[in-house]
Amino acid sequence: MSCSKTCGGGTMVQKRLCNDPAPSHGGRTCVGLMEEVTTCNTQPCTTVDGGWSQWKDSGCSQTCGGGFIAKVRKCNNPAPVHGGRNCTGQSFSLEDCNKNPCPGN
Template sequence: MCGHFGWTEWGEWSQCSVSCDRGTSVRNRICVHQLDASKNETCVGARNDTKNCSIEPCAVNGQWSDWSAWGNCSVTCENGTRTRHRECTDPGPQFGGMNCTGDTLEIEECSSQPCPVHGGWCTKQGYTTTCTRNYRGEYSLSNSFSMMRSTCSCPTPRYGGEQCKQ
């Protein structure tokens, strides 16, 4: 390079511009004149050199999917439950990323209306006394034990339950 302009040797490559995934690395060189640095002449070629650098993929933390639709209630009356779920797949954890935190299943109460109560007959028991006359004209009393239906209140129909049937 004596008496001429020329490039110095390339410098070291810089660190990659990112800590994960794909980035760039740069190296530089300087244009110098051996005899007269005040001359305003330039060297031919690029001052900077760039290359792609690839480092391990970035960690991807898991994210929840949307909740599913609620399932059917476990009962049609009284206290039941229904459920819905979600998954850690939107996206799923990758390359050392963290798993989702929270519940995958949600449960809620449903169908708090009371169940129908159908009516039942109440019975009463007792003795019945019967007076009869035989063929000789004699009278006699006889007692008999009996069970009789009385009212439709054991239990009383409620919440759409059916009345007692005859």
């Protein structure tokens, strides 16, 4: 049995069966509720703002004559939760690389 939420108020459902022993030979069915719902983890959720992961790059697209490096990062370090702010800035970047001229043909 676990709570439906980790914070902000969740519920736990506890169920029971009428089978220990089950009614038989005209015996009466069990008395009481078959399901009980209780609240849990009622403490407020803590707001967490998003943070950027490290940049990951593709490597230079050319060995000479000018190329580019594509860089990406994600807003998952940590990811924003409970109304926290998204990361600000760019998640994608292009940079020049290997600008030196290529040797002659």
